[in-house]
Amino acid sequence: MERLNTTDGLSNNRVHHIFQDSYGLLWIGTEYGLNLYDGYSFKIFKNDPGNPESINSNIIWWVVEDEEKNLWIGTGEGVSKYLRAENKFKNYDLYGDYYSTAITYIDSKGRIWAGVETENILKYNEENDSWDEQEYVLIDSSRNYGNPGIVLSMTEDINKKLWIASLHYGLMWYDENEEVFKQSEILNENEASDFTSYENLITDLYSDSSGILWITTRNGVYKYNPALKKLKTIKKYTIDKLNDWNSYNCITQDEKGNVWIANNFNGCLKFEGISDDFNRIEISGQNYSRDGKSNIILTECLWDKSGILWIGTSTQGLIKYDPNKKLFAHYKHNEKNKNSVSSSEIYSLLESKVHPGKIYVGTKGGGLNLFDTQAQSFSTIPFDVFEDRYGGSVRSILEEEDGSLWLGTWGDGLLKMDPQRNVVGRFCPDSTNIDCLSDARVRIIRKDSSGNLWIGTSGGLNYMDLTAKTITRFNREYLSYSQELIDLIKNKISRKLDKAKIIKVVDSQNLSAEFEIYKPGNYLIVTAGEGGLSDTLMWDYGWIEDSNEKIVWSSDNAESTYHIGGDGKNRVKIETIKLNPGKYSLKYKSDDSHCFGKWNTDPPVEPEFWGIRIIKIDDQNELERIQKYLTDIREKLLIKGRYIRALHLSKNNIVWVGTDEFGLHKINKDENDVKTYLLNNKDKNSLSDISINDIYEDNKGILWLATDRGLTEFDPVKESFTNFTEEDGLPVNFISSILSGDNKELWLSTLNGISKMIKDKNTGKVTFANFGMEDGLGGMNFRSLVALKTNEGKYFFGGDHGLNE
Numbered sequence: 033m034e035r036l037n038t039t040d041g042l043s044n045n046r047v048h049h050i051f052q053d054s055y056g057l058l059w060i061g062t063e064y065g066l067n068l069y070d071g072y073s074f075k076i077f078k079n080d081p082g083n084p085e086s087i088n089s090n091i092i093w094w095v096v097e098d099e100e101k102n103l104w105i106g107t108g109e110g111v112s113k114y115l116r117a118e119n120k121f122k123n124y125d126l127y128g129d130y131y132s133t134a135i136t137y138i139d140s141k142g143r144i145w146a147g148v149e150t151e152n153i154l155k156y157n158e159e160n161d162s163w164d165e166q167e168y169v170l171i172d173s174s175r176n177y178g179n180p181g182i183v184l185s186m187t188e189d190i191n192k193k194l195w196i197a198s199l200h201y202g203l204m205w206y207d208e209n210e211e212v213f214k215q216s217e218i219l220n221e222n223e224a225s226d227f228t229s230y231e232n233l234i235t236d237l238y239s240d241s242s243g244i245l246w247i248t249t250r251n252g253v254y255k256y257n258p259a260l261k262k263l264k265t266i267k268k269y270t271i272d273k274l275n276d277w278n279s280y281n282c283i284t285q286d287e288k289g290n291v292w293i294a295n296n297f298n299g300c301l302k303f304e305g306i307s308d309d310f311n312r313i314e315i316s317g318q319n320y321s322r323d324g325k326s327n328i329i330l331t332e333c334l335w336d337k338s339g340i341l342w343i344g345t346s347t348q349g350l351i352k353y354d355p356n357k358k359l360f361a362h363y364k365h366n367e368k369n370k371n372s373v374s375s376s377e378i379y380s381l382l383e384s385k386v387h388p389g390k391i392y393v394g395t396k397g398g399g400l401n402l403f404d405t406q407a408q409s410f411s412t413i414p415f416d417v418f419e420d421r422y423g424g425s426v427r428s429i430l431e432e433e434d435g436s437l438w439l440g441t442w443g444d445g446l447l448k449m450d451p452q453r454n455v456v457g458r459f460c461p462d463s464t465n466i467d468c469l470s471d472a473r474v475r476i477i478r479k480d481s482s483g484n485l486w487i488g489t490s491g492g493l494n495y496m497d498l499t500a501k502t503i504t505r506f507n508r509e510y511l512s513y514s515q516e517l518i519d520l521i522k523n524k525i526s527r528k529l530d531k532a533k534i535i536k537v538v539d540s541q542n543l544s545a546e547f548e549i550y551k552p553g554n555y556l557i558v559t560a561g562e563g564g565l566s567d568t569l570m571w572d573y574g575w576i577e578d579s580n581e582k583i584v585w586s587s588d589n590a591e592s593t594y595h596i597g598g599d600g601k602n603r604v605k606i607e608t609i610k611l612n613p614g615k616y617s618l619k620y621k622s623d624d625s626h627c628f629g630k631w632n633t634d635p636p637v638e639p640e641f642w643g644i645r646i647i648k649i650d651d652q653n654e655l656e657r658i659q660k661y662l663t664d665i666r667e668k669l670l671i672k673g674r675y676i677r678a679l680h681l682s683k684n685n686i687v688w689v690g691t692d693e694f695g696l697h698k699i700n701k702d703e704n705d706v707k708t709y710l711l712n713n714k715d716k717n718s719l720s721d722i723s724i725n726d727i728y729e730d731n732k733g734i735l736w737l738a739t740d741r742g743l744t745e746f747d748p749v750k751e752s753f754t755n756f757t758e759e760d761g762l763p764v765n766f767i768s769s770i771l772s773g774d775n776k777e778l779w780l781s782t783l784n785g786i787s788k789m790i791k792d793k794n795t796g797k798v799t800f801a802n803f804g805m806e807d808g809l810g811g812m813n814f815r816s817l818v819a820l821k822t823n824e825g826k827y828f829f830g831g832d833h834g835l836n837e
Contacts, residue, residue, distance in 0.1 A: 034351075035348065035349060036069075036349055036352065037348060037349030037350070040074070041073055042060065042062065042067055042349050042350065043062055043065030043066075043067050043078070044062035044063045044064035045062075045345070045346075046062055046064075046331070046345075047061070047331055047344025048061045048092055048094075048331065048332065049092065049093060049094050049095055049332055050332050050342050050344055050350075051095040051096065051097070051334070052337060053101070054101060055797075056336075056337060056761055057070055058070075058342065060074075060344070060350065061092030061093060061094065061106075063090075063091060064078075064091070065077065065090050065092065066078075066087060066092045066105065071763075071800070071802060077121075078090050085120040085121055085122075086120075087105065087107065087112045088107055088109045088110060088125055089108035089109040090108070091107060091109075092106075092107055093106040093133060093134050093135065094136045095136070096137060096138045099142060101117075102115055102116055104136045104144055104146075105136065106133035106134060106135050107133060110124050110125040110126040111126065111133050111136060111163075112124070124163065126146070133149070134148070134149060134184055135183055135185060135186055137186035137187075139192075140188055143155060143156070147182065147183025147196065148183075149182050152165040152168075153168075167211070167212040168212055168213040168215075169210075169213070169214045169215070170201060170215050171217065182198075182199040183197060183198055183199070184197045184234065184236070184279070185234065185235065185236045185237040187238055187245075189245060189258060190241065190242075193205055193206070195216075196213065196237075198234075199233060201228060202215070202216070202227030202228050202234060203216040203218075203227055203237075203245075203256065205258075216261070218256070218263045219260070219261045220262045220263060225249070225252065225254065225265070227247075230250075231273040231274060232250055232251055233249060233279070234247055234248070235248050235278075235279050236248045236282050236283050237283070238285070238291070240291065241289070241306065243257075243259070244257055246291060248281035248295065250273070250278035250279055250281075251269045251273050252267055252268040253265075255308075266308055266310075267310075269298055271297075271298070271325060275297070277296045277297055277346060278296055279296075280296045280330070280332070281293065281294065282294040282330075282331070282344075283333075284334055285335065286339070286341070287339055288305075291303040291305070291306055292313075292333055293333075294330035294343055294344070296329055296330060296331070297326045298324070299312045299313070299320075299330070300313040300330055301313070315343075315351060328345055328348060329345060329347070330343055330345060331344045331346055336799065337792055337799040338788065338800065338801035339790065339801065340352060340353070341353040341354070360786075360807055360808035360809050360837060362809065362833075362834055362835070362836055362837075363410075363834050363835040363836075364833065364834030364835070373395065373403070373410045373834065373835060374395055374398030374399060374401055375395035375396055375397050375398025376833060376834040377396035377397065377831075378393060378394070378395060378815065378831060378832075378834065379394040379425055379427045379442070379815065380393070380394030380428050380429050380818060380830075381393060381835075382431060382820070383822050383823065385433075386431065386433075386435040389405050389406050390402055390404060391403040391405060391828070392429045392431070392437070393830075393835065394429055394439070395426065397422040397423045398412075399412060399414065399415065399425075399426060400413040400415065400426045400429075400439065403835075405822075413449075413453050415449070415455050416455065417444060418443075418444055419444050419472060420441055420442055422442060425441060425442035426441060426442075427440045427473070427474060428440030428474055428475060430478070435451035436448065436449055436450050437453070438485065441473075441474060442473050442474075443472050444458070444460065444472060445458060445460035445472045446460075446469060446477070447459075459503070461491070463637055464597065467502060467504075467515075468503055469487070469489065469503055470489055470491040470493075470494055470505050470510040471489035471491025471492065471674075473489055473490040473491070474489050475488045475676060475677065476676060476677075476817065478679045478680075479681075480685070481681075483498060483499075484497050485498065488676030488677070488689070489676060490674065490675050490676075491507075491509075491510055491600065491674050492505055492506065492507030492509060492674050492676065493671060493679075506668075507670065507671060507672075507673070507674055508670045510595050510600060510674070511594055511595060511668065511670060512594055512595045512596065512597065513594055513606060513665055514665070517606065517661040518638060520654075520657075521558055521606070521647075522638070522640075524647050525640060525645070529647050529648065530647055531555065532545045532546075532547035532646050533645035534574065534618055534620040534643045534644050535628075535645065536629070537561075537572065537627060537628055537643045538622070538628055538630065539623070540623065540624045541620065541621065541622045542620075542622075543619070543620045543621075544617050544620075545617070545618040546615065546617055546618075547615075547617075547618060548615045549611050549614060552610065553611065553648060553650070554609070554610050554649045555608065555610070555611055555646050556646070556647040556649050556658060557574075557576070557609055557647075558604070558606050559573065559574035559604070559620070559645075560596050560604040560636060560638070560643065561573050561574070561587070561622065561643075562602070562603070562622075562627075563590040563603040564590060564601050568591055569588055569590060570588050570593065570603065571626075572620075572622040572623060572626075573588045573621060574618070574620040574621075574643065574644030575619045576609075576616055576617070576618060576646070577617045578614060578615070579614055579615040579616070584609075585609055587644075590603060594606075594665065596636040596637060597636050598631075598634035598636045599635075600674065601633070602634075602636035604638075604641055606662065607662065618644055618645075618646060619644075620644045627642075628643070667704070669699055669705075669706050670706065671691070671694070671699070671706055671708070672691065672693075673689075673691025673693050673695075673697075674691075674692075675692035675693065676689060676691060676692075677723065677724055677816065678690030678724045678727045678816075678817070679727070680727035680728070680729060682733075686698060686700055686748075687701070688735065690724025690726070691722075691723075693722055693723070694708065694710070695722045695724065696708070696709040696719060696727075696746075697709075698748070710722060717752055719744055720737075720739050720741045720743075720744045720765075721739035723740040723741075724737055725738040725740070725766075725768055725769070726767070726768065726816055726819075727770075728771070728772065728778070730772065730776070734747055734748075735747075736778060738767035738768060738769060738780065738816065739765075739767060740766050741765045742755050742758075742765045742767065743767050756789075760800065761798075761800035762780075762787055762800055763787055763804075764783050764785075766784075767780050767781075767782055768780075768782055768815060768818070768819075769781040769814065769818060769819035770819070771819050771820075771821045774825060777791075779819075779821075779827055781814035781818070781819050781829045782814060783814065785802055785803055785805075786802070786814070786829060787800050787801065787802045788801040788803070808836075810833040810836055811832065811834070814829050814830065814831040815830060818830035818831065
C-alpha cells in the first residue's frame with residue numbers, strides 16, 4: 033500500500049471525500065483545501081478572502097460533476113461551483129449564515145441537490161440560479177422535529193429512486209409524483225433500528241445491482257429491501273458508540289462487484305459480491321487496541337476506474353490500495369552468480385514454443401541467454417562475434433517450428449541457428465551486392481503467412497524470400513537499380529560512347545561541358561553524387577541547360593535518386609530523355625565533402641558514375657529495355673525512413689511499418705500500394721509523433737501505436753486517430769512497448785516505468801495506473817520492443833537495468 037499525505041503535497045491529512053471526474057482525475061476534499069491529483073502531484077484550491085472567484089471555504093465535504101464537466105462542491109459555507117473552462121468558482125453561500133453543506137448530489141436526471149446543516153434539503157433552480165427548499169412528509173406527524181436536519185448521504189437505486197439519510201427522520205425517499213421527500217417504512221419491527229438516534233445515525237447509503245440499499249450508521253451495517261420494506265442487520269458495533277469519528281463511513285463497489293466499506297475505526301470491510309459475508313482487510317501499519325479500535329481511522333473510500341482503491345483517513349491522508357497488485361520480480365547480472373543473466377541491458381525477449389517454460393533473452397554485450405522460468409536461472413547460448421561493437425548483442429529473435437532460431441544482431445547482421453543452436457547462416461550487408469541485407473543492425477524480425485521474413489534494420493526494411501533465397505529492400509535510400517542496367521551502362525562507358533561527360537568530380541566544383549545535337553534522338557543520362565533523403569536536395573548533382581540557359585533536366589531532388597552502393601548517401605539517377613537539335617550544356621556542382629577519391633565514408637560501388645554523363649541510344653529495342661528497367665524500379669513498393677522501429681503483420685496481409693522519422697507506413701503487397709501516415713500539428717486527427725516504437729493490433733482490428741510523444745489509437749478503416757499523453761495520466765509521453773492484458777487493458781512500458789491502461793466499457797473513458805520502483809521495478813527506463821506476455825499470463829519488460837517480471 034502507498035500513502036499520500038501533506039509531505040507529498042496534500043493540503044491536509046484529514047480527508048472528507050474522494051471523487052474521480054470524467055477525465056480520470058481525483059478530487060480530494062479535506063479539512064483544509066480542495067485537492068486535484070493527476071497521479072503525480074497535487075494542485076490545491078483554497079479560499080482567498082480578497083478573491084470572490086475563489087472557493088468559498090477551505091472545509092470541503094463533497095464533490096460531484098455535472099454534464100458540462102463543472103464541479104459542485106459542498107463546503108463549510110455552502111456550495112461552490114467550479115467552472116472548469118474558466119478555472120474559477122461561483123459561490124452559493126446558502127442563507128448567508130455560514131451553514132455547512134454536508135453533501136452535494138447530481139441524480140440521473142441531472143438535478144443538483146444539496147444537504148445543508150440545520151436547513152432543509154435544497155434543489156438547484158437553474159432558471160433562477162437559486163436553491164429551492166424541498167417539502168417532506170412524515171409517517172408519524174407527532175414526531176415532527178422541523179426540517180430534516182443534516183443530510184449525510186444521497187443515492188439512487190436501480191429504479192432511479194432517490195434516497196437520503198436524514199439526521200431527524202432517518203431513511204427517506206423522494207416521491208417524484210408529489211415532489212416531496214417521504215419517510216421510509218420498515219415493516220419488520222424486530223429488525224428495525226432507530227436511525228434517528230444519535231448513536232445510530234445513517235452515515236452513508238449505496239444501492240447495489242439487485243436494488244438492495246446498503247446502509248452504514250455510526251454503529252452498524254444494514255441492508256434495506258425497498259420492495260419488501262424490510263431491514264436486515266449485517267453488523268452491529270458496541271465500541272465507543274458516542275465517538276464523533278463513528279460518523280465517518282463510506283460504501284463503494286469494485287469492478288468485480290464486491291462491496292467495500294470504510295468503517296471509521298472499525299477498519300475496512302470487504303464483502304463477497306453483494307452477499308452478507310465479509311472479511312476485514314488488513315492495512316499496512318494498522319493496529320487494533322484491546323477493545324477493537326484501529327489506530328487508523330478510515331473516513332472515505334473510492335474504487336477508481338483503473339481498479340485502485342483510495343481510502344481517506346482522519347490523520348494520515350490517503351491510502352492507495354490495489355488488492356490485485358503483484359510486486360515485480362527483477363533480474364539483473366550478478367558477477368558472483370553464474371546463473372544470472374549475462375548482461376543487465378536487455379535487448380529482446382521471446383518465449384519458446386518448442387521448449388516450454390523457457391524464454392530467450394537477447395542482451396546488449398552479453399549475447400543470447402535462455403531463461404528457465406521454473407528454475408529462475410539463465411544460461412548463455414554462445415556464437416561468434418565479429419563486428420558487434422558491444423561484444424555480442426541480440427536485438428531480435430524469431431523461433432521456427434523445428435526450434436531453429438533467427439537472431440538479429442547489432443553489428444553482425446542476421447544469424448540463423450539450427451535446432452542445436454549452431455550458427456549455420458549469416459546474412460550481412462555487402463556494398464558490392466545490391467541484393468543483400470541493407471544494414472548489419474537488425475532490430476525486428478517478423479514472419480508472414482507465406483513463411484517469409486520481414487526484417488527491420490537501422491538501414492531500412494528488408495524482405496527475405498526463404499524459398500527463392502532473395503532479399504528485397506523496401507527503402508529508397510538503399511534501393512538500387514538492377515544489375516543488368518548497371519552492367520549495360522558500364523559497357524557503354526568502357527566503349528567510350530558518351531556524348532558528353534563531367535567525371536571524377538572533387539570538392540567545391542561548378543563545372544560545365546558543352547555539346548551539340550544535330551538530329552532529334554533519345555539519350556541516357558547517368559549522374560551520381562552525395563545526397564540524403566532526409567534533405568530533399570542533393571549536395572552534389574548534375575543538370576542540362578539548353579542554349580537559352582533553361583534547365584531541361586536535373587538531379588537536384590534526392591527523392592528521385594537511388595543507392596549506388598557503399599554508404600547510403602551515395603546516390604545515382606538514371607533516366608532517358610529525348611532531345612531536339614541544338615546546343616546544350618552539361619552541368620555539375622559539388623559541395624565541400626565526400627568527393628571522388630576523397631570519400632569520408634564507404635565509397636560507391638561504381639565510382640566511375642560520380643559526376644554526370646549523357647549517352648546516345650540509337651537501338652529502339654535497347655531503349656525499350658532500359659525504360660523497362662526504369663519502370664520496374666519506379667513501381668517497386670518503397671517507404672521512407674531508414675530506421676525501422678516497429679513492424680506488425682495483420683491477418684489481411686497488410687504490413688504496418690513504424691519508422692524513426694517518417695511515421696507509419698501501410699504496405700499492401702497484393703495491391704502493390706504503400707500509404708504513409710504522418711504527424712500534422714494542425715490536425716488533431718493525425719499521429720501524435722513521427723517516431724513509432726511499437727505496434728499492437730487488438731481483436732477489433734484497432735492499431736495501438738507507441739510513439740515518442742504518447743500512445744495513439746488508430747482505426748485503419750476510418751483512418752481516425754486518438755492520442756493519449758501525460759495530460760491523460762500517462763507517466764511520460766515516450767511509450768516503448770505495448771502488451772495486451774487479460775481483460776482488454778493494455779500494458780505499456782515507458783521511459784518512466786510501467787503503465788496499465790483501462791477503458792471503461794460504458795463511458796469509453798480511459799484511465800492509467802502507473803507503476804514505479806516502489807512496486808518492485810528495477811529501473812524506470814524501458815527499451816522499445818523488449819516486452820513479452822507468456823502463455824501463462826506473465827509479463828516481462830526489459831531495459832538498461834535488467835529484466836522485470
